[in-house]
Amino acid sequence: MKRYWLMKSEPSEVSVDDALKARGQTVAWVGVRNYQARNFMRDAMQVGDGVLFYHSSCAEPGVVGVAEVASTPYPDDTQFDAKSKYFDAKATQENPRWMMVDVRVLEKTRLLPLAELRAQEALEDMLILKRGNRLSITPVTAEEWRCIDRLLHK
Numbered sequence: 001m002k003r004y005w006l007m008k009s010e011p012s013e014v015s016v017d018d019a020l021k022a023r024g025q026t027v028a029w030v031g032v033r034n035y036q037a038r039n040f041m042r043d044a045m046q047v048g049d050g051v052l053f054y055h056s057s058c059a060e061p062g063v064v065g066v067a068e069v070a071s072t073p074y075p076d077d078t079q080f081d082a083k084s085k086y087f088d089a090k091a092t093q094e095n096p097r098w099m100m101v102d103v104r105v106l107e108k109t110r111l112l113p114l115a116e117l118r119a120q121e122a123l124e125d126m127l128i129l130k131r132g133n134r135l136s137i138t139p140v141t142a143e144e145w146r147c148i149d150r151l152l153h154k
Contacts, residue, residue, distance in 0.1 A: 003049045004140040005040070005069070006128050007103065008056040016053050016065040019105040026070050026104045030078050031086045033098065037137040042073045042099045050145060051103055054128070055111075056136075062113035063148060071102035109152045122147040 007029060009015070019027045032038055046069060053065035075096035078086035091097040117123055127138040140148075 003044060003046065004052070004142065004145040005045065005049060006052040006054050006063075006138050006140050007067075008054045008136045010057045011055045012058070015055065016105060016108050019053070019065070019067070019103070020108060024070075024104065025106075026102045028076075029100045029103050030076050032076070032100065032136055033086065033088075034135060037135050038097075038099055040137045040139065041101050044139075045069045045073065045101055047072060050140075052140060052145075052148060053103070053105060060111060060113055062111050062117070063109065063152065064111055065105050065109055066107045066149075066152070067103045067105045069101050070104040073099040073101050076100040112148065112151055116151065117148075120147060120151070 013031070014027055019025060029041070032041065049069040051067035051069060052063045053067045055061055055064050075093075076086065076098040078084040079088040079091040079096060079098045080093065081087055086098070088097055117126065118129055123129060123144055126140070126144050127133055127135070
């Protein structure tokens with residue numbers, strides 16, 4: 001069964017344009033350091049799942065592209081690199097704590113800002129719109145996906 005996700009990235013780290021320039025338009029989704037977001041990647045994501053590429057922590061946050069999960073989960077190498085800001089001293093090669101997947105951008109879209117998402121009654125239960133939600137990866141229902149797809153392509 002195909003699932004859908006919203007994945008946040010700070011454009012100063014990896015933007016949708018950076019992903020489009022990458023070989024195969026695929027980027028490794030490194031640096032996730034929240035257990036729930038990690039569990040979504042590790043336990044639920046499958047190759048081919050739909051992804052809303054979302055720019056966060058920027059002047060105008062919002063959906064900026066459509067992508068897909070392009071790999072099965074695998075250990076995030078940055079957890080083992082003492083020079084990385086994502087280093088985790090408790091992680092070992094034998095027992096990695098943090099996982100990542102590769103994401104392939106299929107399409108850069110117009111910016112669909114947070115305010116426009118909030119204005120849609122059909123999206124009122126969307127996790128990204130819930131007060132206090134800070135997760136970098138959240139599930140998206142098929143109905144939410146269809147609503148956002150219509151907004152992006154109207």
